[in-house]
Amino acid sequence: xxxxxxxxxxxxxxxxxxxxxxxxxxxxxxxxxxxxxxxxxxxxxxxxxxxxxxxxxxxxxxxxxxxxxxxxxxxxxxxxxxxxxxxxxxxxxxxxxxxxxxxxxxxxxxxxxxxxxxxxxxxxxxxxxxxxxxxxxxxxxxxxxxxxxxxxxxxxxxxxxxxxxxxxxxxxxxxxxxxxxxxxxxxxxxxxxxxxxxxxxxxxxxxxxxxxxxxxxxxxxxxxxxxxxxxxxxxxxxxxxxxxxxxxxx
Amino acid sequence: xxxxxxxxxxxxxxxxxxxxxxxxxxxxxxxxxxxxxxxxxxxxxxxxxxxxxxxxxxxxxxxxxxxxxxxxxxxxxxxxxxxxxxxxxxxxxxxxxxxxxxxxxxxxxxxxxxxxxxxxxxxxxxxxxxxxxxxxxxxxxxxxxxxxxxxxxxxxxxxxxxxxxxxxxxxxxxxxxxxxxxxxxxxxxxxxxxxxxxxxxxxxxxxxxxxxxxxxxxxxxxxxxxxxxxxxxxxxxxxxxxxxxxxxxx
Numbered sequence: 001x002x003x004x005x006x007x008x009x010x011x012x013x014x015x016x017x018x019x020x021x022x023x024x025x026x027x028x029x030x031x032x033x034x035x036x037x038x039x040x041x042x043x044x045x046x047x048x049x050x051x052x053x054x055x056x057x058x059x060x061x062x063x064x065x066x067x068x069x070x071x072x073x074x075x076x077x078x079x080x081x082x083x084x085x086x087x088x089x090x091x092x093x094x095x096x097x098x099x100x101x102x103x104x105x106x107x108x109x110x111x112x113x114x115x116x117x118x119x120x121x122x123x124x125x126x127x128x129x130x131x132x133x134x135x136x137x138x139x140x141x142x143x144x145x146x147x148x149x150x151x152x153x154x155x156x157x158x159x160x161x162x163x164x165x166x167x168x169x170x171x172x173x174x175x176x177x178x179x180x181x182x183x184x185x186x187x188x189x190x191x192x193x194x195x196x197x198x199x200x201x202x203x204x205x206x207x208x209x210x211x212x213x214x215x216x217x218x219x220x221x222x223x224x225x226x227x228x229x230x231x232x233x234x235x236x237x238x239x240x241x242x243x244x245x246x247x248x249x250x
Numbered sequence: 251x252x253x254x255x256x257x258x259x260x261x262x263x264x265x266x267x268x269x270x271x272x273x274x275x276x277x278x279x280x281x282x283x284x285x286x287x288x289x290x291x292x293x294x295x296x297x298x299x300x301x302x303x304x305x306x307x308x309x310x311x312x313x314x315x316x317x318x319x320x321x322x323x324x325x326x327x328x329x330x331x332x333x334x335x336x337x338x339x340x341x342x343x344x345x346x347x348x349x350x351x352x353x354x355x356x357x358x359x360x361x362x363x364x365x366x367x368x369x370x371x372x373x374x375x376x377x378x379x380x381x382x383x384x385x386x387x388x389x390x391x392x393x394x395x396x397x398x399x400x401x402x403x404x405x406x407x408x409x410x411x412x413x414x415x416x417x418x419x420x421x422x423x424x425x426x427x428x429x430x431x432x433x434x435x436x437x438x439x440x441x442x443x444x445x446x447x448x449x450x451x452x453x454x455x456x457x458x459x460x461x462x463x464x465x466x467x468x469x470x471x472x473x474x475x476x477x478x479x480x481x482x483x484x485x486x487x488x489x490x491x492x493x494x495x496x497x498x499x500x
Contacts, residue, residue: 019413019441022272026411161276163269163438188413190460191269194448195441210440 015145015182017154017171017189021118022161030126033150035133035141035174038115038157039166040214041093043240044230045078045110046247047137048095051236053104056246059116063088066111075107082113084221094226095136095236114157119242122155130242131250135170135203135231140239142177144250152182154189165195165212166231169203172196173233203231265395265432267404267421267439271368272411280376283400285383285391285424288365288407289416290464291343293490294480295328295360296497297387298345301486303354306496309366313338316361325357332363334471344476345386345486364407369492372405380492381500385420385453385481390489392427394500402432404439415445415462416481419453422446423483453481 016027037043046057058075060066063086070077070090078091085092093112110116115132122130129150133141145152154174156167172192175184184190199206204227207215218227229235241250266277287293296307308325310316313336320327320340328341335342343362360366365382372380379400383391395402404424406417422442425434434440449456454477457465468477479485491500 019269020273022276023270023411023413026272159437161273162436163273163441165437165440168437168441185461185463185466186412187409187415187418187460187463190415190462191413191418191441191445194445194460198444198448210437210444211435212440213435213437216435 042115292365
């Protein structure tokens with residue numbers, strides 16, 4: 001049974017899931033497509049801005065770089081720390097801010113607590129193929145991974161290295177859709193898939209019932225609408241691909 | 251609803267789960283009971299040896315210390331690296347080796363890849379209240395945590411920092427039994443509980459179906475019987491408590 005399984009999967013690329021950025025260094029990012037996941041809310045916002053016509057999104061890992069790049073590019077500066085807008089930036093990290101009338105043909109310079117930091121960690125670790133994923137662009141991510149047939153790392157942004165439910169759920173959703181195409185000898189992927197299976201179709205209720213830490217944080221700021229949007233699949237179904245400091249539609 | 255929940259739990263101690271030793275530094279071990287979990291097989295072996303009458307188990311983090319302590323105490327040296335017996339030691343890391351006729355009144359000096367190393371990490375991080383847990387002694391651990399009413403960290407040994415299914419399942423089993431007694435604002439605990447819920451009562455089948463990495467490793471050495479034993483609750487229902495370099499029945 002096991003030998004058959006190994007035979008069946010021997011020629012398939014591998015898929016690993018890291019549930020916290022603190023575990024990124026355990027995996028070979030150089031030869032993999034790395035999917036950066038920060039469902040609440042960085043990667044949902046990135047997909048939404050690009051879907052609504054933003055020319056590019058520039059993810060940066062500090063406030064200072066965000067302000068400097070905003071000046072040099074004429075882009076909109078945006079971001080959060082601890083889930084709140086940072087003083088000195090023009091906009092926050094809510095995907096609902098970036099509707100078409102506002103963002104079309106513009107550049108968004110974005111800095112966030114977890115997702116944009118993880119993207120820079122992946123770059124520093126040697127990753128060359130980076131895309132971003134969230135429920136907003138689930139099908140685009142899945143389609144890309146299946147068609148590319150390269151090793152994959154699903155990299156969850158978590159919350160200051162603490163594992164979170166919503167990124168784990170997204171990793172589980174991807175595993176659910178691509179599992180026939182990859183060799184997945186990775187317990188974290190199985191765990192993410194089990195959580196996604198246990199959650200069932202109503203992800204918002206699951207996250208609420210489980211008192212997910214970031215749900216509690218954001219809902220205390222009145223951001224339940226953001227959470228509902230970020231847990232809905234395929235609302236902004238484009239593939240953000242990273243190249244030379246910029247994310248643009250791949 | 252949320253406010254009610256917070257009110258209900260405001261006076262309860264906290265419970266956190268770390269799914270990999272690489273995340274231990276994020277939590278306050280000093281003021282918590284730290285449960286070291288390495289289901290396959292260190293903490294199952296520790297519980298079994300003590301249940302069968304071993305005087306103490308001395309967990310050490312290197313082969314050299316294991317041999318030296320074996321000589322100075324007259325204890326049985328045992329351990330594994332990569333799931334196999336280490337050359338130079340007398341015994342391996344299978345709980346089935348430590349039946350009563352063999353281990354009664356003896357000292358076991360044990361070194362393993364993950365569990366005993368994590369115990370030493372916890373000590374170095376300032377932990378003062380350390381116990382070990384596995385399915386073999388699930389009820390003893392649960393009873394201790396409920397009666398003690400102190401903050402808890404469930405610390406999974408994982409596999410070289412990579413999250414594994416079996417330790418996550420045990421954390422989930424503990425959460426399932428103690429959740430009414432603790433404030434659990436910890437996504438990793440919810441994730442572990444979801445995995446345990448999804449697994450259902452037949453943990454062996456779940457671990458096998460999910461191709462858990464350590465299941466594959468151990469079963470390739472012919473150790474399926476060990477795995478079945480290690481996933482069975484309350485076969486060796488004692489509480490190993492760490493003090494001054496030794497684990498003994500608390």
